[in-house]
Amino acid sequence: MSQVVIQTENEVTKKNRPLKKLLSKFGPLIGLVLLSSVLTLLSDKFLTVNNIMNIARQSTINALLAIGMLLPILTAGIDLSVGSVLAISVMFMGIVSVNLGMSPIVGILVCLLMGAGFGWLNGILLTKLRLPHPFISTLGTMNIARGIALIVTAAAPIAGFPYMIQFLGREFVGPIPVSFLLVIVVYVIFHIFLTRTQTGRYIYAIGGNPEAARLSGINVDRVLIIVYTISGLMAGLAGLVMVGRVNSAFPLAGLSYELDAIAAVIIGGASFLGGVGTVWGTLIGALIIAVLRNGLNLLNVSADFQMTVIGAVIIAAVYVDVLRQRKSKKS
C-alpha cells in the first residue's frame, strides 16, 4: 500500500500532558476531596468514623437510584419514574407482607419485580409504541405509578415490616451499614456489566450513535428494554433499603428522588447526549450530594438553603465539564 503520511490536527491529543489527563479523569473525585477538606476545616464533627458512616448510610438510596439512572442517560435517555416506582414497589411489598401477612421473601420479590416491571413498561413504551423520547414515557409512568401507590392504600402508610425485609436498610457490620456494602457490591456488578459484557458495551454504542449501532447488527430495542428494566429494578431495590431504614412504607416515598439521581449521574461526569459516563463517576456524584447535605446539616444550614447550594453545585460541576471539553476540542 502507498506510503502517504496523513497527519491530523488532533495528533496532539495522544501526547496530552499527564496532569491534564489526571484532572479530566478524576475531576469529580478531586471535587469530593476538596469539599471534604473544606468541611473538615469548618466542622470538627465532620471527619469522624460515626459521621462518615452516617454519610455512607444516607447516600445509599440515591446511590442505588443513580446507578440505575446511569443506564438510560448513557443511551441519551432519562428515567423520570424512579421515585414513583420506588413508592409503588414498597406499597405493594407492604400490602403483601404486612396487610396480607405473606412471607417476607414474597414481599421482597414483589418489591423488586414491581420495580423491574415498571421499568420494562418504560422500555416497551419507548421501543414498541415509539414515543418520541423517554422523557415522555417515563413522565407518564411517573404519574401512573404514584397514582396507583396512593389509590391502593388510600394514601395511608404501612408500618411493622418483618425483620428480614428491614435487614438491608437497618443492620450494620461493625460500624459499616449493610446498605452501603450493598451499594459497593451493586456498583462492582454494574462496572463489570458496563465494561466487560456485550450488552454493557452496546449501551455505550447506542448512546453514541443509535443508527450506527443498529447497522452494526445491535438489537437496539432489546438493549433499551434491558436498560429501563434495570433502572426500575434499582428503584425497587432502593425502596427495599428505604423501608428497612424507616420501618414504614408510604405512598409519597421517594418523591422527586429522580432529580437527585439525575444530579448524581451528571455531577459524576456523564453526558446528557449519551455514550459518556462511568460507574465510579456516578458513585462519586452520589457521595458529593450526600457529603454536601451532611456538611450543610452539621453547619446548621437550613434545608431550603441546602437546595439552593445543591442546585449551584450541579451547574458548577457541569460547567467545569463544559470548559474542559471546549478546551480539549480546541487543542
Place this chain on the structure above:
Amino acid sequence: MIAHAENLLEMKGIKKSFHQNHVLKGIDLDVKAGEVHVLLGENGAGKSTLIKILTGAYQKDAGEIYWEGQLAQLHTPVDAIKLGIATIYQELNVIPHLKVYENIFLGRELKKKGKMSLLDRKAMLEEAKRCLQMLGQSPDLADQKLGDLGIGQQQLVEIAKALALEAKLIIMDEPTSSLSAKEVEQLYNCVEQLKAKGIAIVFISHRLEEIKRLGDRITILRDGFKIETLPVKTTDPDYWIELMVGRTLDEKFPKQTFPLGKEGFRVENIEVAGAPGPVSFSVRYGEIVGIAGLVGAGRTELARAIFGADPSRNGKIFIDGKEVKIKSPRDAIDAGIAFITEDRKGEGLLLDQKLDFNIVMANMKKFKKKSRLIDLKGIREEAQRFIKELKVRPDNIDLNARNLSGGNQQKVVIAKWLCTHAKVFIFDEPTRGIDVGAKVEVYRLMNQLVVNGAIVIMISSELPEILGMCDRVLVMSEGKITADLPIQEATQERIMKAATGV
C-alpha cells in the same frame, strides 16, 4: 511588505501550531476578485486550518492578512463577515423549519421603522428574491420552507445568504460532495454567475474534473507548506497530484483482473423503497461490480434492502446458491454481508468511542469468553492488527474516532466490517470526501478482498472510479436496473444514458 493592490486577499507567511504540532508552516495565498481559486491538498495538509484562520475561527500564530491592500485584523467570525468573507461549509448551516427568506436573514432580520420593531417581512422577501435571482434561481423559492428543498437548493440558499451579506469572497468547502449530478450543474452555473459579478471564490475540492472545469488558479498544500500556485487551464491534473502527495502516484486506479469464478451472490426480486418494481442481480467471484446512477436512483435503498436495514421487504437473497433469510442488519451480518455506509459519521462510527471499540462493534460476540465477559485484551489486539494492516494514522487505538481525518475514519469503518469476516462487501460511496492517497488504499483493499474470495459491490457516483475499478457495471435509474454492462462495453456515455433513462 507591501500588498499588491490587485489582490482582494493576500495571506503572507501564515503559521499555526497546536501545542507542538505545526499545522501551517508559513503559507502564502493570494486571491483576486472574480477568480475561482482552488485549494488542493491531502486530508491534514492544512486546508481547513487555513480556512478557519480566514474565517476568524482560529487565530494565526504568525503572518499577515491583507484585505483590499489593507492590513486586516481577523479575530472573530464577525470580523470576517464584516470584511465580506462568507463560508459555505460541507455541513449546511440552515434551519429546516424556517422559510428560505427567514434563513437568509437569520440573525439580522429587517425591522419596520418606528413600529415597535416588528419584522419587515415584505422587505426581507424582496431582498431574498433579488439574491436568488442573481444566482439564476426562481424568486418563488424565497417563500418556501427550507426543509422542503433538496440539499442542492439548500446550499444555493446559503450562497444567496452570502450575497445578501454582500460578501466579496465566498469560501466553498467541498460544495459538490453531496449533490446530485443535476444539482452539481446548477452549482457550477451559480459559481459562474458569482465570478461574473466579481466575487472571488476559494474552492476546496478533491474532484479533479470539477477543478479543471471551474478553477482559474490552484494552490497546492502539503504538510503545512504551500507547494505551488498554478494556472488551472494550462497545467495537468496529474502534476497537481504529484505535487500534492509529494511523489508520483503510480496509478489512480490500481485495477487488477482476476479469473472469473462461479456465481457467489444473487438477489432475486427484492423490493426496494421507492422503486416501481422488484430488483434482481447477481455477482460472481473474481469480479468487482459497480452500481452507477444518479443520486436518488435507488442505489443506497437497494443496498439497505439487501442488508435488512429497513423494515422487512419481500425478495430472496442467495449466497453460494443457498438462500439466506434477512430481516435485520443482524441477520445480514450473520449471513456474511457487510455494508460500508455512505455516511461515515452518521451511520458508521461511534465518534466519542475509542478505535478498538469501533472496530469490534459489529462482531463483539467473537470476543465473548466462557464467563460471558468480553475479552478486552483480545479486542485491543485485534484492533491493533487492523490499524496496522490498514495503516490508520495516527495508529493509536485509544484515540476517539472523532479525532481522525476523513480518510482514516473510513479505514476504521472498513476495519469494522473486515472484523466480521464477511463474505459479501457492499461499499456505498467508499471514497467520498477522502484524499487521493487514501482512495488508492481503499481500491487496493477491494482488490485484496477479491483475491481472498470475497464478493465486492461498489456503489459510486464517481464515474471514473466505476470505470477504473469495476469489471461489470450495473446502472440504476428510478429504482430499476437499466443496464448491466461488462466493463469493455461501459463508456461514460452509455452509463449516463442508462442513468438518465433516455
